[in-house]
Amino acid sequence: MTATPTPRVTIKDVAARAGVSKGAVSLAFNHKPGLSEATRDRIFLAARELGWSPSLTARTLAGSRVDVVGLAVCRPARVLGLEPWYMEFVSGVQSVLTEHSSSLLLRLVRNMDEEVGVQETWWRGRQIGGSILVDFRADDPRVAMTERLGMPVVAVGHPSLTGGLTSVWTDDATAVTEAVRYLAALGHRRIARVGGAADLGHTAIRTAAFDETAGALALAGAWQVATDFSGDAGARATRSLLTAAPADRPTAIVYDNDIMAVAGLSVAAEMGLRVPEDVSLLAWDDSQLCRLTHPTLSAMSHDVHGFGADVARTLFSVISEGEGGSHPVPTPVLTPRGSTAPPR
Amino acid sequence: MTATPTPRVTIKDVAARAGVSKGAVSLAFNHKPGLSEATRDRIFLAARELGWSPSLTARTLAGSRVDVVGLAVCRPARVLGLEPWYMEFVSGVQSVLTEHSSSLLLRLVRNMDEEVGVQETWWRGRQIGGSILVDFRADDPRVAMTERLGMPVVAVGHPSLTGGLTSVWTDDATAVTEAVRYLAALGHRRIARVGGAADLGHTAIRTAAFDETAGALALAGAWQVATDFSGDAGARATRSLLTAAPADRPTAIVYDNDIMAVAGLSVAAEMGLRVPEDVSLLAWDDSQLCRLTHPTLSAMSHDVHGFGADVARTLFSVISEGEGGSHPVPTPVLTPRGSTAPPR
């Protein structure tokens, strides 16, 4: 029951066992020149026998690079779990980190001030070698913070939001336009969009693009609602959109994520409307969820896993080569499934 | 474009500005006795002016406690995002970590060997102060590893799987029994279970409990299928269960998570079967998804967020007080919704 005392083995022990100095062990483990093959082997052997691996903490303190990447996600206090988008994104990030033997330092924060504090503490305390910044909003304080700290980051967001930071982004405006044009091409003249959180930059971009496209196509009706991305909010929004008289309500709805689209599907069923005959539904983000409903959900699909991987790769090149710039990734493409059709 | 040089401010700068020694600053920041109020204030003022916060790296190296918690999740190579359960679990863990100003070091690994290696490296390198171990299987190598390393951990799993480790667990056997009894009470005599990954310990426990209960109730039919927890697998399993002749197929299906239950719902619809009239469906884990489908999904529900929080709290007491033992949390309770009813 008593805690086993941990016999901490250090570089000194390895050096002693291999009959060399600490410096030599350090050289060997960092694959630096200046050691004979024989010595190198002896050192690795000794290390293996003692079960030693270098202390990242000490290594970090001594000034070499830190191989931990930070990610702070801003969510309200009692979160009901992250959306599928995040999990896929994180898993994509991880897949690249793993190749570099890095880990992800994850933290949920409640607001932007807290995030700024956390990032600053992480960086100052040399906890992380760089960070991934997500959910940009207008006049985001993290732009100034990053420049002040000189911390390597990758900003996930449109360059108009991320200032001079290295950014990786999807072209949300074009995607929204494509979505609306597709629905219009099917014959829809009254289209609604159930959007995400209004304070998020990419939501604003999508909202503007929707308005513009609706205007350009001279739609007979165009509605937009802001939500908090939750299924419940998506359900409420859908319910209020669909309670209007048949001649006045939208015949197609675009959702800003897939959870809300699933909720919309169920609201339609509950109200006795058939999808896609009575109303077409188009989701965003296309996680496996979209293929599991009945009818299956048409979606603007997007390789979120690959996106996360791209972000991570970009971060590594920022860290090692100070690379900057703006990196667009492929625009989400429309994947028609069973939830969209011409209006009756 | 050139990287901004980071002007790293250290404890020495703060000491100089406050006109004291490094040691005094350290005392102040650790709230230890031996300093006058006046000096303490002067030190905090200086720190604030310089924007200094102690380097966790250095602090860790100097032997004090590490406030990062590890979590390695074992998934096949190219993951399509984690299940909702994980997201809620992680968010519950985070909520407690945040109170302690700790962060979560997250890593996706491909197999058990890799996980053991990662945990060992983390602990040896003083990257983490303790770890959360999940997804136990029979003869799990992490039990021996933990004892060998003397690392504080909390094992998420039934004590029969986690050996002498401090464990936090839900009573899966009782929950399965309750689920089956409930369906039997509704009048179902042919019941199937779409289970999770067969190599996981809790899956085995559920499988055994299902068999036992089916036997005890002398059901006319009892099927069990193993899957990988994915929606696709859930859909396949459901399809094959429901293709039998009406008199031979199950009238109720229990799923091991909610994603598979959603998939099952859609398969039923696709096959022209009504839920719950033709077949009842019962989910597990009860994330928001279950309330968003139509019909809504009955589920064995379980406060996963709270569970994560409990696990984190337990880990902190293991770290600080070496607490051990086995901590059951409340058994999942049945939440009947629209997907279960008496068979026709």
Next chain:
DNA sequence: ACTCTTCACTGGACCGGTTAAGGGAGTGCG
């Protein structure tokens, strides 16, 4: 045979904190 390189390795300062031991000033007391 002598100096000049090159190679392989050592010694020790250093990273930024913590902590135990020590020291000087101020007070209480015989």
Next chain:
DNA sequence: CGCACTCCCTTAACCGGTCCAGTGAAGAGT
């Protein structure tokens, strides 16, 4: 007045690595 006892603060060793200047021996060049 001298001594002990606090109270506050300083000093310096240490944590486990990295890194650079330096050393000693072998080989090359003349």
